[in-house]
Amino acid sequence: MKTATTYSPEMRARAVRMVREHQGEHESEWAAMVSIAGKIGCTAETLRRWVRQAEKDAGQREGLTTPERERLKELERENRELRQANEILRKASAYFAQAELDRPLKQ
CATH class of the missing domain: 1.20.5 (Single alpha-helices involved in coiled-coils or other helix-helix interfaces)
Structure with missing residues (x-):
């Protein structure tokens, strides 16, 4: 079983920023996440959760900050x-x- 990898807050913020910046270059937000996740070494689902939490923190999505x-x-x-x-x-x-x-x- 693979152990969990902890990413720094700076790394997470950078990955979220990359998804936002490069989303237009892909056919969907998910495709951008898959592409970027492969480059930074996390799963697309992990990156999706980071993006969703960043949206909550920015007030763009319902949920706890x-x-x-x-x-x-x-x-x-x-x-x-x-x-x-x-x-x-x-x-x-x-x-x-x-x-x-x-x-x-x-x-």
Whole structure:
């Protein structure tokens, strides 16, 4: 199985720019993506996703912008951590409540 390759933001921006600049030289946007993807070493689908995200970031397409996606990811992580902390506190509370019931009364 092939490992994922990480491309720099500069490389992604350059590839998106190339698609926009050379789109008129091809019969379709997809054909431009296939051609450019082969030259930069990524798949056409990867390049298509970069182009679509750039369109969202520019307000040309509906969807979450990159900063919004990052913020959402951060909030989901924080939510997950808080749920875990609440579960730990719930279990600790139940444990100590039971321990209190099991303790003999002082007279």
